[in-house]
């Protein structure tokens with residue numbers, strides 16, 4: 001992409017409404033524009049990162065054997081009357097009445113709708129296990145929308161639902177989700193810790209939240225620091241293997257890690273003192289096992305093969321895809337701007353031309369552009385007639401992992417400058433070698 005043809009409305013002034021760094025940088029880098037409280041337009045740069053996160057979530061869900069689908073944003077009110085949550089969900093639900101006076105709502109979550117789909121089509125245990133998911137906009141009329149996309153009213157969420165014949169099978173689905181979530185967050189360059197949590201309005205017995213440690217997080221968390229040393233890395237996981245998924249679950253949940261809702265000081269005090277940490281965290285996902293809560297009230301039964309009709313065991317599992325942008329920036333930035341992890345960066349390498357219009361500099365930039373593209377990397381070429389300082393400021397703010405700076409003086413000696421955004425280290429080297437380093 002060439003900046004002269006892009007839409008990157010970088011703000012010169014610090015937006016005053018932003019209380020935390022991720023919100024400020026997303027506005028300053030021209031990634032989002034507020035439409036009204038808690039509702040945002042995603043401008044090209046923000047949208048590009050959002051799509052990358054969405055893709056990672058899709059890949060990891062499908063690797064775990066979960067099936068993608070898409071449910072609508074608007075739901076009929078009757079389904080929620082049937083489950084009983086119409087009353088209990090409260091004012092976070094945005095209710096709408098259509099021209100015929102029918103009650104509708106903008107979905108805050110989809111347990112009712114997916115249970116309705118399931119009961120309409122599945123009648124036998126032979127069709128289980130089944131896990132369906134979608135990534136769709138949700139609406140929750142939060143009392144205090146704030147922190148930009150971190151606590152929006154409209155937000156983008158992956159929500160998945162498992163249907164199983166027995167509790168054991170459903171707990172395997174739970175573990176499968178835990179593993180696939182760990183992998184998802186790692187690919188995004190994040191350390192997200194699974195923590196014992198409280199089930200809230202979804203209801204249920206077993207639940208873990210995934211928290212990214214950050215001072216600006218809204219949850220208070222208590223954990224044993226050894227949990228932060230765990231990595232899945234490129235460990236091959238057979239998601240159908242019950243013992244293997246259970247072992248990973250055990251490994252990650254053995255160290256003490258809880259949110260304030262389930263914190264138990266007596267157990268925490270048994271953790272060696274130097275490993276006992278109290279911190280703040282951002283909730284980027286949650287998994288639930290809730291048994292037959294919805295299948296019983298909504299009549300989602302299957303034939304169990306022994307002549308009985310039994311309610312299926314279910315769970316639901318969510319990832320806050322749009323909130324993750326904020327969480328990633330909270331965990332990866334400096335005073336100049338964002339520092340994207342490689343796995344989610346909107347572009348891989350910036351090219352800064354110090355003397356636009358100089359035949360040699362222009363030609364060198366063009367050939368870098370072609371070479372990077374040839375390696376399947378996406379360059380962002382600042383080809384505008386701008387001062388060098390302004391070009392560097394923009395590149396630092398939008399935080400691409402690499403920058404190649406091209407100017408007539410370096411070219412005379414056959415070199416360009418390669419800079420790593422995370423460390424600020426720069427080296428001079430011939431253009432081909434710069435490309436090889438980035439690739």
Ligand code: ATP
Nearest residue numbers: 149150151152155157283284285286318319320323
């Ligand atoms: P919170 O405690 O932050 O209000 P929640 O527990 O109500 O979140 P869940 O129902 O567990 O949210 O939804 C799954 C995920 O969706 C959450 O883990 C979070 O990452 C994301 N999410 C929830 N509410 C919002 C919101 N208002 N804006 C952005 N993302 C959200």
Ligand code: MG
Nearest residue numbers: 092140142200
């Ligand atoms: Mg909430």
Ligand code: MG
Nearest residue numbers: 200209283286
């Ligand atoms: Mg929560």
Ligand code: MG
Nearest residue numbers: 209283285286
């Ligand atoms: Mg939650």
